[in-house]
Amino acid sequence: MASRVEVKEYPTEPLKCWEQAKNLRKNYYEDYLHAHEKGGVRWAGGAWSFSSIPAGLGEDVYCITGEPYGATVAFFKDFASKCHDATEAAGFPRTLCSYMRNYWGSILLDKYILTDGTVVDGYPPPDFIWQDHICCSHAKWYQLVRWLEKKRGKEVPMYSVDVSVGYPSDFAPEEDYKVNYIVEQLSDGIEWLEKVTGRNYNDSLLCDAVWNEMKATSVWAEVCALNQGVPAPLDEKTMYSLYVMGTLMKHRPECAAFYETLRDEVKDRIRRGIAAVSNERFRVITDTQPPWGFLKIFREMEKYGVVSVGSLYTYGLIGMWQYQPDGKWIPRPIPPKKPQTREEALQTIVRWTMHKPEWAHFYQPELKTKMMDSIVKQWKVNAVLLHYNRGCEGLSVHIAENRLGLIDTGIPVFPFEGNMGDERDFDLSGTMSRLTAFFESMGLRKLKE
Amino acid sequence: MIDEAFTQFREWIDNRHEYAKAWKEKTGNKVAGYFCTYVPEEILYAADTLPVRVLGSHDPPTVTEPYIFAMYCHFCRDCLAQGLRGKFNYLDGIIEGQSCIHLRQAFNAWRLHIPIDYAYYIYVPHGIQTRRAIPYFREELAQFKQSIEKWTSKSITNQDLDRGIQVLNRNRELMRKVTEYRKADPPKLTGLEAMEMTLSSQMVDKNEHNRLLEQLLQELPNRKLDRQSNIRLMIIGSEDDDRVFMKNVENLGATFVVDEHCTGTRYYWDNVEPQEDRLTAIATRYVNRVPCPSKDWPELTRIQHAVNLAKEYNVNGALIIQNKFCDPHGIEIPPLKDALSKVGVQTYPLEFDVTVPWGQFRTRVEAFLETLTGLEELF
Numbered sequence: 171m172a173s174r175v176e177v178k179e180y181p182t183e184p185l186k187c188w189e190q191a192k193n194l195r196k197n198y199y200e201d202y203l204h205a206h207e208k209g210g211v212r213w214a215g216g217a218w219s220f221s222s223i224p225a226g227l228g229e230d231v232y233c234i235t236g237e238p239y240g241a242t243v244a245f246f247k248d249f250a251s252k253c254h255d256a257t258e259a260a261g262f263p264r265t266l267c268s269y270m271r272n273y274w275g276s277i278l279l280d281k282y283i284l285t286d287g288t289v290v291d292g293y294p295p296p297d298f299i300w301q302d303h304i305c306c307s308h309a310k311w312y313q314l315v316r317w318l319e320k321k322r323g324k325e326v327p328m329y330s331v332d333v334s335v336g337y338p339s340d341f342a343p344e345e346d347y348k349v350n351y352i353v354e355q356l357s358d359g360i361e362w363l364e365k366v367t368g369r370n371y372n373d374s375l376l377c378d379a380v381w382n383e384m385k386a387t388s389v390w391a392e393v394c395a396l397n398q399g400v401p402a403p404l405d406e407k408t409m410y411s412l413y414v415m416g417t418l419m420k421h422r423p424e425c426a427a428f429y430e431t432l433r434d435e436v437k438d439r440i441r442r443g444i445a446a447v448s449n450e451r452f453r454v455i456t457d458t459q460p461p462w463g464f465l466k467i468f469r470e471m472e473k474y475g476v477v478s479v480g481s482l483y484t485y486g487l488i489g490m491w492q493y494q495p496d497g498k499w500i501p502r503p504i505p506p507k508k509p510q511t512r513e514e515a516l517q518t519i520v521r522w523t524m525h526k527p528e529w530a531h532f533y534q535p536e537l538k539t540k541m542m543d544s545i546v547k548q549w550k551v552n553a554v555l556l557h558y559n560r561g562c563e564g565l566s567v568h569i570a571e572n573r574l575g576l577i578d579t580g581i582p583v584f585p586f587e588g589n590m591g592d593e594r595d596f597d598l599s600g601t602m603s604r605l606t607a608f609f610e611s612m613g614l615r616k617l618k619e
Numbered sequence: 620m621i622d623e624a625f626t627q628f629r630e631w632i633d634n635r636h637e638y639a640k641a642w643k644e645k646t647g648n649k650v651a652g653y654f655c656t657y658v659p660e661e662i663l664y665a666a667d668t669l670p671v672r673v674l675g676s677h678d679p680p681t682v683t684e685p686y687i688f689a690m691y692c693h694f695c696r697d698c699l700a701q702g703l704r705g706k707f708n709y710l711d712g713i714i715e716g717q718s719c720i721h722l723r724q725a726f727n728a729w730r731l732h733i734p735i736d737y738a739y740y741i742y743v744p745h746g747i748q749t750r751r752a753i754p755y756f757r758e759e760l761a762q763f764k765q766s767i768e769k770w771t772s773k774s775i776t777n778q779d780l781d782r783g784i785q786v787l788n789r790n791r792e793l794m795r796k797v798t799e800y801r802k803a804d805p806p807k808l809t810g811l812e813a814m815e816m817t818l819s820s821q822m823v824d825k826n827e828h829n830r831l832l833e834q835l836l837q838e839l840p841n842r843k844l845d846r847q848s849n850i851r852l853m854i855i856g857s858e859d860d861d862r863v864f865m866k867n868v869e870n871l872g873a874t875f876v877v878d879e880h881c882t883g884t885r886y887y888w889d890n891v892e893p894q895e896d897r898l899t900a901i902a903t904r905y906v907n908r909v910p911c912p913s914k915d916w917p918e919l920t921r922i923q924h925a926v927n928l929a930k931e932y933n934v935n936g937a938l939i940i941q942n943k944f945c946d947p948h949g950i951e952i953p954p955l956k957d958a959l960s961k962v963g964v965q966t967y968p969l970e971f972d973v974t975v976p977w978g979q980f981r982t983r984v985e986a987f988l989e990t991l992t993g994l995e996e997l998f
Contacts, residue, residue, distance in 0.1 A: 260953055261952055261953040261956060261968070262949065262950070262952065262953060263941060263943075263949040263952070263970065265690070265943060265944050265946075265949065266946055266949050266950060267946065270950075299917075303745050303746065303916070305720065306719050306720050306721075306913050306946050306947050307946050307950070309745070309916040309917065310912070310913075310916060310946070310947060310950045310951075311950075312917075313916045313917055313919065313950075314950055314953075314954070316917065317919075317953075317954050328916075328917040329917070330746070330916060330917055331746070332744055332745045332746025332749065332752070334717060334742065334744070334745050335742050335744075335755075336742050347755060347758040348742075348755075350755075351744070351751055351752075351754075351755035354751045355746060355749055355751050358749070358750070358751070532720065532723075533723075533740070534727065535727055535731075536731075558688050558690070560690045563690070563691065563720060563721075563944070563946060564720070566688055566690065567691075567720045567723070567724060568724055568727060569688050570684075570685060570686050570687055570688050571686060571724075571727065571728065571731065573685075574685060574686070
């Protein structure tokens with residue numbers, strides 16, 4: 171007969187800033203939709219694009235970032251399914267990035283989805299595209315947006331910045347010729363922005379936006395670092411709704427302000443011993459984007475007392491980190507002084523962005539394995555769940571090497587296959603069967619139904 | 620002589636490993652494997668090092684499962700499989716010129732799991748349509764040259780670089796001349812022969828390859844191919860060294876008169892134009908060459924190039940092949956089809972995997988060829 175398992179129960183409570191997060195995200199999508207009604211400008215680009223640069227065009231400049239939009243589509247599986255059908259009917263292979271296919275499908279259907287699932291007729295085309303390129307699909311994605319819009323009779327100018335220059339060390343200066351390659355592209359991009367919008371560029375707004383972005387991405391890392399506490403004050407499913415602000419508007423003051431509010435609240439939760447999951451007894455991290463249509467797997471895990479305390483993805487997609495000489499991985503502190511000129515702002519944001527943790531694995535898998543190992547040790551993690559994500563070649567790149575590297579460190583690793591944006595590639599019941607078997611092999615038993 | 624030349628190309632491919640080992644034995648120099656045609660071979664020739672392209676075998680690459688997630692293209696996995704199986708155990712080093720993230724994994728897994736003395740990754744710019752790419756790439760090449768000098772214990776002079784540029788340029792010029800004869804009606808060589816010419820160029824000493832090309836070109840103008848073929852096809856897409864597929868399609872009565880592949884015309888279409896600063900000259904060539912789709916943005920310049928080729932070579936139809944999971948090429952399929960259809964070239968897409976299901980493909984290709992000849996209207 172199985173013995174009864176005694177598990178400590180922690181107090182738990184909802185986040186106080188939850189509504190604020192929901193509203194920020196809701197307003198973001200609606201602001202983009204209605205930008206023209208307010209005389210504003212709207213642009214499209216990736217979550218990693220240098221969003222602080224178009225901010226110099228004025229206060230009424232609104233963007234929509236592609237990956238979060240693709241994820242929003244994915245969450246609403248019926249709409250996602252229609253997007254996939256439309257994209258495949260247009261001749262695109264179904265093996266391409268699923269965010270990209272969701273996004274293109276939305277254009278092809280001429281429908282725009284809001285965060286509550288409301289589908290609006292008429293996909294709002296951007297006035298220009300401002301993108302960066304590190305993954306094979308980044309600039310290609312928007313090149314095809316441009317092509318699709320042209321077929322709909324709309325010329326959309328596009329600018330993309332190549333950032334694929336390698337990953338710098340935390341213990342040596344960045345190489346100037348690499349920094350300058352990116353800075354010069356951004357500098358050219360500012361001239362291009364003035365030309366395509368007919369607006370004068372405001373360097374002061376640029377400096378503000380760069381400063382906001384560094385604050386937001388540093389403070390988000392501070393929030394994540396607080397999750398080293400036991401019990402974890404945040405679980406990853408909740409963090410998905412919080413990190414997303416950095417993927418939408420990292421350069422905006424309201425983003426930096428929200429993360430400061432959140433950080434203070436999470437500190438307070440730690441002080442009061444508030445847990446994200448009341449029966450926490452086993453801590454895991456995941457990797458890459460989750461299958462967005464199936465977030466209930468996190469709730470299933472909780473029945474075993476398992477909490478996902480995050481991932482390199484949630485911590486480092488937007489959050490900025492660095493290694494200390496003692497080997498500890500800590501939030502990257504912002505520079506002592508805000509940039510005052512265009513040249514300073516561009517140099518500062520490029521040197522900052524080149525250290526983005528989720529850029530490292532594009533070049534060397536060992537760098538990502540090392541960061542994941544640091545998370546395992548510092549966040550007191552018991553196992554790693556690796557999502558072999560068929561939907562994202564950029565974040566799944568080298569993932570098999572990460573598996574091998576983590577196994578070498580001694581941490582149990584559970585790989586599972588899926589797709590962040592295409593439900594056809596995810597087997598929920600099969601994955602849950604394997605996952606629960608894995609938990610049982612770790613000595614866990616189900617605590618509640 | 621002509622048949623002997625094409626037989627030699629084929630034999631070089633079939634015996635590529637024996638060739639490289641013998642070359643190494645004969646010269647005492649190093650052999651470097653490279654994955655993508657963005658590796659500047661000029662610098663390797665300047666260092667008396669033989670660059671050989673790593674290609675797959677078209678056998679299921681099961682040995683790569685622990686190292687590369689199977690959602691990445693079969694080509695990158697097949698390349699790695701060759702290394703894991705010891706087929707390239709004579710290599711002294713491996714080099715990758717940044718292109719797609721698929722091949723990058725083959726390079727990194729090789730570096731991590733197969734004993735090798737030297738591994739170097741060149742950060743070839745993706746922003747080739749920006750004016751900033753050439754100066755940046757020149758600096759990358761300077762670092763690469765320095766690294767090669769250290770590895771080979773040989774200082775590379777301007778004269779060495781000129782020699783490297785000369786042998787590569789000559790090889791490109793000669794292959795372009797041969798390609799001109801594909802314009803003839805009927806063409807003077809088959810698509811399979813053209814593919815074998817290019818593939819062998821990526822495997823053997825180009826000085827030797829050049830000598831054979833020069834001999835071939837003396838007699839090629841007088842060649843008359845003894846085969847019935849009235850359909851002029853183009854083949855476009857991802858890396859393709861599937862000689863069996865080429866042969867099978869051409870046995871159906873079509874001839875591939877031109878291609879747009881990195882194992883075909885894209886490899887040799889552009890020369891290095893001389894400049895006082897040799898590294899700038901080389902950088903300019905690689906930035907301005909016919910691009911891999913992974914670097915071709917924001918404008919779709921490669922598609923325009925493919926359209927121009929289709930017109931120049933009087934193409935009736937085009938097979939667009941995509942290696943499964945190859946995003947850069949997959950993304951471009953609809954605009955490529957659109958652009959070719961505007962100049963009257965019908966297209967048919969095929970998804971390639973490790974092995975090609977010829978039984979199914981045969982039916983589909985035959986149906987496509989029938990649409991090109993108008994035979995379908997009989998039914």
